[in-house]
Amino acid sequence: MDLLTEIVDRALPAARTPRLAAPGLATVxxxxxxxxxxxxxxxxxxxxxxxxxELGHAVVGVAVGRRLRGFVLRADMSGHAVTVGRPTGPGVIATTWAGYPAPAVIGALLVWVAAKGWTAPVLTALLAGLVVALLFVRSALTGVVVLAALAGTGALWWWRDDVLQQHVLVGVGVVLLVGAWRHLATVLGRADATSDVGVLARLTWLPAAVWQASLVLALGLATWLVVAEVLAVLGGG
Incomplete structure (x- = not known):
């Protein structure tokens, strides 16, 4: 079996979707x-x-036609992604808004696709995305985090075990969802002009509270999707 066949085999969805059982889900x-x-x-x-x-900022920025210059993570949980383009308009607004919802949206999608048996294709896409992200790393800490994520994702992908992949993706999805709420909590009710919410208020002249509410709504919808999937499994649905 040649390398290409090995790669294709690891990228295809499971022939039979593993059932996400209640005991395993509860443990995860x-x-x-x-x-x-x-x-x-x-x-x-x-x-x-x-x-x-930060990758949420980057991906949406590129999707709306901006150029990504790089991104940086800091040990205090902050970071920034630099995209170049028009300083005003819907493109920069969408790019700025995308950061806080990104972990919740990705987390909810991971839980959903894991339950449907599509972990292998998703892991393949995540690997490709992390390889591309390496090209835009602009600090040592950022490089360490991306490489660690690559190593973990690559090991899970290469030594394929459909049940293990399913449980790991559900766990990672839940961590990202809870983490998204923890991150958002740091800016709710605050008027920091340098935060994403502050920048959105300056770009649009809408009050920061409106943008905070939109972020809460996005995270709430992602949470609803995860809770609905979890309840379906626990209820035997």
């Missing part, structure tokens, strides 16, 4: 909750949430 949820809420674990994992946040 418990581990994910500890990982997202226990400070020693969160201190490390928050960098992954920040990575997804």
């Amino acid at each position: 949820l418990a581990v994910a909750a500890v990982a997202a809420l226990w400070w020693p674990a969160w201190r490390v994992l928050r960098l992954v949430v920040t990575l997804v946040h």
Whole structure:
């Protein structure tokens, strides 16, 4: 079997979708909750949430026609992605808004596709995305985080175990969702002009509270999707 065949085999969805059983799901949820809420674990994992946040800015920026120059993560949970284009208009507004919802949206999608048996194609896409992201890393810490994410994703993809992939993606999805709420909580009710919400208020002249409400709504919808999927499994649906 040649390398191309090996790669294709690892990118195809499972021939038979593994059933996400209630006991396994409960264990995954418990581990994910500890990982997202226990400070020693969160201190490390928050960098992954920040990575997804910044890649959200980057991907949407490129999608609306802006040029990505690079992105940086910092140990204090902050970061920035630099895109170049028009300083005003819907493109820069969409790019700025995309950061906070990105971890929640990606987290919800991971849970959903895992339950449907599409973990292998999703892991393949994530690997490709992380390889591209490496080209735009602009600090040592950022490089370490991206390489660690690449190593973990690559190992899970190469030594394929459909059940393990399913449970890991559900766990990661829940961590990203909880992490998105933790990140958003740091800006709710604040008027920091340098935050994404502050920048959106300056770009549009809409009050920061309106943009905060839109972010809460986006995270709420992602949470609803995850809760609905979890309840369907726990209820035997």
